[in-house]
Amino acid sequence: MQTISQRTLTDIMRYHGITVFIYTIHYPFFATACDPAAAQSINMFYELQARQTEAYCRNELYAQAVDQVKYARKNQFPFHNYEFISVYKVTYNEDCVTSLYTDQYSYLGGAHGNTIRDSQTWDFSTGKQIRLPDFFPNNPKFTDFIFTGIQQQIEEQIKTDSAEYFDDFPSLIRGNFNLNGFYVHPNGIVIYYQQYDIAPYVRGIPEFFFPFQDCSFNT
Incomplete structure (x- = not known):
C-alpha cells in the first residue's frame, strides 16, 4: 500500500x-x-x-x-x-x-x-x-465481452430506474469506447464514459462495474 x-x-x-x-x-x-x-x-x-x-x-x-x-x-x-x-x-x-x-x-x-x-x-x-488488456490476458476479444456487459447493464438500468441514454447507445458504447477509461475498485473494474458520450448531461459520467471473477487478472 x-x-x-x-x-x-x-x-x-x-x-x-x-x-x-x-x-x-x-x-x-x-x-x-x-x-x-x-x-x-x-x-x-x-x-x-x-x-x-x-x-x-x-x-x-x-x-x-x-x-x-x-x-x-x-x-x-x-x-x-x-x-x-x-x-x-x-x-x-x-x-x-x-x-x-x-x-x-x-x-x-x-x-x-x-x-x-x-x-x-x-x-x-x-x-x-497497468492497462485494461492486462486484466484479460487470456481473452483477445475482451472488448466484445465488455460491450456486451455494458449493453446488458444499460438495458437493466432502463427497466428498473428509467435511466436516460441516447437511443443509439449500442453503437455509441463501441464508437466512444476508450481503453484508458477505467479504474480499479476493490472488487473489480469500473469502465466509464465521458459526459455526452452515450447519455445526456443529466446522466453524468456513466460507470459500469465488472467483478474480478469475470476477469483473469489477479491483483
Missing part, C-alpha cells in the same frame, strides 16, 4: 479588481516501499500534469474569462466568474497497485459546467501503468 498526500495549485485571478477566474488543482504525491524510484517517476507524472493544467488555466482560460467580462460590461450583461477544479479520488490502494481517477470540472459561462475524467492504475514495483 502506498502512502498518499495531497498537493494543490490554486489562485484567484482578477481583472481590474473583478474576480474573473478561480482555479484549484489537487494532485497526489506518493511514497512507497515497493520501489521508491518508481514512486518518484509517478510523482513526476502528476507534477508535470498539474503544472501543464495550471499553465492552461493561467493563459487560455483566464484570457477567455477576461474577454467575457469585457463583453458583459460593454453589453450590460451579468458576468459569472469562470472556474476550474481538478480533484482526484483513489479507488484502489493495495500492495504495490494503486488506481485513481481525476475529475476536471470547468465552468466557462452558460447553464452549467462540464466534467472530464482521466484515470491511471499504477504498478509501484515497476513504475508502469
Whole structure:
C-alpha cells in the first residue's frame, strides 16, 4: 500500500479588481516501499500534469474569462466568474497497485459546467501503468465481452430506474469506447464514459462495474 498526500495549485485571478477566474488543482504525491524510484517517476507524472493544467488555466482560460467580462460590461450583461477544479479520488490502494481517477470540472459561462475524467492504475514495483488488456490476458476479444456487459447493464438500468441514454447507445458504447477509461475498485473494474458520450448531461459520467471473477487478472 502506498502512502498518499495531497498537493494543490490554486489562485484567484482578477481583472481590474473583478474576480474573473478561480482555479484549484489537487494532485497526489506518493511514497512507497515497493520501489521508491518508481514512486518518484509517478510523482513526476502528476507534477508535470498539474503544472501543464495550471499553465492552461493561467493563459487560455483566464484570457477567455477576461474577454467575457469585457463583453458583459460593454453589453450590460451579468458576468459569472469562470472556474476550474481538478480533484482526484483513489479507488484502489493495495500492495504495490494503486488506481485513481481525476475529475476536471470547468465552468466557462452558460447553464452549467462540464466534467472530464482521466484515470491511471499504477504498478509501484515497476513504475508502469497497468492497462485494461492486462486484466484479460487470456481473452483477445475482451472488448466484445465488455460491450456486451455494458449493453446488458444499460438495458437493466432502463427497466428498473428509467435511466436516460441516447437511443443509439449500442453503437455509441463501441464508437466512444476508450481503453484508458477505467479504474480499479476493490472488487473489480469500473469502465466509464465521458459526459455526452452515450447519455445526456443529466446522466453524468456513466460507470459500469465488472467483478474480478469475470476477469483473469489477479491483483
